[in-house]
Amino acid sequence: MSLAAEAFVSQIAAAEPWPENATLYQPLKEDQILLSDSASSLAVQTFLRMCGLPVEVSCRANAEYMSPSGKVPFIHVGNQVVSELGPIVQFTKAKGHALSDGLDDVQRAEMKAYMELVNNMLLTAELYIQWCDDSTSAEISRPRYSSPYSWPLNHVLAYQKQWEVRRKMNAIGWSGKSLEQVYEDVSQCCQALSQRLGTQPFFFNKQPTELDALVFGHLFTILTTQLTNDELAEKVKSYTNLLSFCHRIEQTYFKEPEREGQSSRHSKGALP
Amino acid sequence: MGLLFWCSFMKTNMAEPALEVLCWGGDWGLPSVQTDSLIVLSYGKFADAKIAVKSVDWTWRTITASVPQLHFEGTTRINADFELTAKQGADTMAYIALLEEKLRPALLHSFWVDPENYANLTRPWFTSHSPFPLNFFVPGRQASLALSRILLTKAESPLLNITEVEGKIYSEAKECLNLLSHRLGNFPFFFGNSPTSLDAFVFGHIAPLLKAPLPSAQLQKHLNQLENLCQFCNSILKNYFIDSMAERRNDCSPTAPHDSVDANLQKLTQLVNKESNLIEKMDDNLRSSPQHRPHSHKNSALA
Numbered sequence: 001m002s003l004a005a006e007a008f009v010s011q012i013a014a015a016e017p018w019p020e021n022a023t024l025y026q027p028l029k030e031d032q033i034l035l036s037d038s039a040s041s042l043a044v045q046t047f048l049r050m051c052g053l054p055v056e057v058s059c060r061a062n063a064e065y066m067s068p069s070g071k072v073p074f075i076h077v078g079n080q081v082v083s084e085l086g087p088i089v090q091f092t093k094a095k096g097h098a099l100s101d102g103l104d105d106v107q108r109a110e111m112k113a114y115m116e117l118v119n120n121m122l123l124t125a126e127l128y129i130q131w132c133d134d135s136t137s138a139e140i141s142r143p144r145y146s147s148p149y150s151w152p153l154n155h156v157l158a159y160q161k162q163w164e165v166r167r168k169m170n171a172i173g174w175s176g177k178s179l180e181q182v183y184e185d186v187s188q189c190c191q192a193l194s195q196r197l198g199t200q201p202f203f204f205n206k207q208p209t210e211l212d213a214l215v216f217g218h219l220f221t222i223l224t225t226q227l228t229n230d231e232l233a234e235k236v237k238s239y240t241n242l243l244s245f246c247h248r249i250e251q252t253y254f255k256e257p258e259r260e261g262q263s264s265r266h267s268k269g270a271l272p
Numbered sequence: 273m274g275l276l277f278w279c280s281f282m283k284t285n286m287a288e289p290a291l292e293v294l295c296w297g298g299d300w301g302l303p304s305v306q307t308d309s310l311i312v313l314s315y316g317k318f319a320d321a322k323i324a325v326k327s328v329d330w331t332w333r334t335i336t337a338s339v340p341q342l343h344f345e346g347t348t349r350i351n352a353d354f355e356l357t358a359k360q361g362a363d364t365m366a367y368i369a370l371l372e373e374k375l376r377p378a379l380l381h382s383f384w385v386d387p388e389n390y391a392n393l394t395r396p397w398f399t400s401h402s403p404f405p406l407n408f409f410v411p412g413r414q415a416s417l418a419l420s421r422i423l424l425t426k427a428e429s430p431l432l433n434i435t436e437v438e439g440k441i442y443s444e445a446k447e448c449l450n451l452l453s454h455r456l457g458n459f460p461f462f463f464g465n466s467p468t469s470l471d472a473f474v475f476g477h478i479a480p481l482l483k484a485p486l487p488s489a490q491l492q493k494h495l496n497q498l499e500n501l502c503q504f505c506n507s508i509l510k511n512y513f514i515d516s517m518a519e520r521r522n523d524c525s526p527t528a529p530h531d532s533v534d535a536n537l538q539k540l541t542q543l544v545n546k547e548s549n550l551i552e553k554m555d556d557n558l559r560s561s562p563q564h565r566p567h568s569h570k571n572s573a574l575a
């Protein structure tokens with residue numbers, strides 16, 4: 001969104017309280033959604049739960065095309081449609097719900113830096129593994145991505161998406177990396193997160209912030225999603241404080257009797 | 273990020289400079305005009321490594337090699353980060369990610385995509401520093417790489433036009449500069465009193481923005497208002513690079529405290545020159561406009 005449009009939306013957003021019928025749209029959970037989208041979606045859901053805002057999750061095959069920015073997930077609240085965690089955080093702040101108000105400037109700078117680290121390393125690594133690694137792409141990503149569509153559209157869309165992601169990897173210099181190097185990067189990122197978390201319950205004091213939501217979304221999805229091999233999940237599992245962090249957030253915010261919000265055929269269900 | 277880990281595993285023989293860095297040359301008071309080269313050079317200085325700098329200007333390496341490049345042999349390690357705690361190491365990674373994601377697109381845009389800057393500063397400089405016939409290809413290739421990187425990472429589907437992305441990337445870059453300024457506070461470096469790899473990264477990104485004489489420079493103006501970041505850059509230049517810069521400049525007196533005054537004067541002169549150019553342009557418009565009759569005696573007074 002352009003800056004003027006963003007300011008306008010914030011103004012409108014501030015006018016109304018959070019409605020009861022807010023909806024979050026994501027691709028189909030059982031068959032279509034991929035690791036990176038699932039992680040982003042879970043991060044947004046966690047953030048909204050931490051704010052105590054009710055939202056209903058609705059799965060649509062064309063969620064990506066409905067989204068204003070082309071990225072999932074997006075939320076439909078009242079008259080507005082907002083996509084991606086960053087703008088959603090700003091939107092909820094305009095409505096008067098914010099998690100990071102208690103932080104001072106230096107801490108806020110740190111929080112933004114760590115969120116960029118997660119986006120830069122974890123999200124990019126997920127995209128790389130999904131689309132630039134030939135075996136994962138052929139066995140998992142392309143079939144899943146194009147599952148709602150019939151031939152020949154499914155082939156066209158899947159290869160188009162793969163081409164787009166590979167172009168992006170090329171532009172940021174990741175296309176020259178091998179899979180081992182990507183796993184190593186993920187490990188470094190998790191090490192940084194683990195050291196920052198230390199023994200605290202959350203990343204900043206005792207209150208959760210959007211950084212906790214983002215980290216939980218990515219780590220939980222990595223731990224519970226089945227890929228061609230388990231190496232990614234193993235890298236995360238080697239950091240015990242991150243594992244207990246995920247357990248804690250899951251217990252606090254996602255305690256549901258049937259656990260239908262978390263498990264699917266694609267995911268392995270419970271945390272190990 | 274690859275640069276960072278490459279740096280921490282460099283080995284050299286302490287006796288003579290067995291470490292060779294190939295990078296773009298310097299100008300505008302900087303040892304090198306390119307961000308990545310600056311990062312490597314400043315990291316080497318912080319870690320007290322003996323580095324021989326070889327410039328790729330005017331060689332065919334501008335197109336065959338991806339600069340900067342390190343060539344090394346030997347046994348001893350170089351590391352500027354051994355005094356950092358684990359948490360500070362994690363913070364370093366996070367801030368580097370922030371810089372790459374928020375500041376780098378706007379820097380690329382300022383130098384390579386903005387038409388005025390590209391035509392008046394960047395392309396002439398790189399053209400003049402590349403051998404024939406590479407001077408026809410090299411700047412254009414860098415510019416298109418920069419543009420594609422910005423569009424692919426920042427432009428989402430409705431914002432397919434570069435002008436709409438501009439607003440977003442500049443506001444993110446200004447926010448990033450503000451965050452860095454908050455984090456630096458009143459300290460000389462980001463982690464206490466001695467410089468580390470994070471300082472090298474920040475310096476590499478900010479120094480070209482601070483020093484380059486950009487014609488259209490909203491980001492530069494914003495940076496100039498952040499006193500502590502400017503101070504940070506200038507003190508690194510003064511303390512770590514001033515001897516090599518003095519050789520290059522062929523100036524007799526190592527007037528280190530006068531550098532900032534000179535820089536200010538230079539800036540003011542540029543502003544005044546720009547304004548007088550604008551006045552001349554307006555003048556020409558007035559003269560050539562058919563509505564106004566040419567008043568030659570008035571014009572000669574202005575010019």
